[in-house]
Amino acid sequence: IAGITQAPTSQILAAGRRMTLRCTQDMRHNAMYWYRQDLGLGLRLIHYSNTAGTTGKGEVPDGYSVSRANTDDFPLTLASAVPSQTSVYFCASSEQADQPQHFGDGTRLSIL
Amino acid sequence: AQTVTQSQPEMSVQEAETVTLSCTYDTSESNYYLFWYKQPPSRQMILVIRQEAYKQQNATENRFSVNFQKAAKSFSLKISDSQLGDTAMYFCAFMKQGRGGADGLTFGKGTHLIIQP
Secondary structure (H helix, E strand, C coil): CCCEEEECCEEEECCCCCEEEEEEECCCCCEEEEEEEECCCEEEEEEEECCCCCCEECCCCCCEEECCCCCCECCEEECCCCHHHCEEEEEEEECCCCCCCEECCCEEEEEC | CCEEECCCCEEEEECCCCEEECCEEECCCCCEEEEEEEECCCCCCEEEEEEECCCCCCCEECCEEEEEECCCCEEEEEECCCCHHHCEEEEEEEEECCCCCCCCCEECCCEEEEEEC
16 A cells, blocks of 8 residues: 555654654655644644755754655654654655645654 | 644534634745644544635535635634544644745644544
């Protein structure tokens, strides 16, 4: 079934550790996004990529990095996790940058 | 920067009733899109409906329709003949047109809709 796959589904991580959240899509979408969802705040954009080889910063990029080596994959890395990064992380993709976005099932990340 | 406001944190209605969720937004842009997403307890984000700002006609998808008032910057979602499966968080979202994804989607804080049997 075509769609977006995120891994892991959930993770508990010690503060200071490095963590990469994986996101893969098989729809050949050009644009991909990472959001975080916090209770009472809705979803906020962390980073985006309009096409393979390019990335950009969203509303809340500090403490996160991304890469887009190919069309399908868009990993999100926390270089040194902090408790304030405890959140649910959603990866999304769209055919082009201003088209409707399709979301993965999310990763619940807890930083202790 | 644009903002999206959903003023109803939670709503509860009986099955088969019609319910309207409110959304207002603030922007200086002329060209943009508006969306409603549904997030059931499974945590999935599901696109419910989309509206292009340049279209005067309100979008409709089966039991879901919107009332788009561009001058008032209002974008409400009406759910007709509500069903138990409609129980979910509903998010209103805004996207500038032609920004190359730079702003992604701007979301409201959500409305928790509960459909009572």
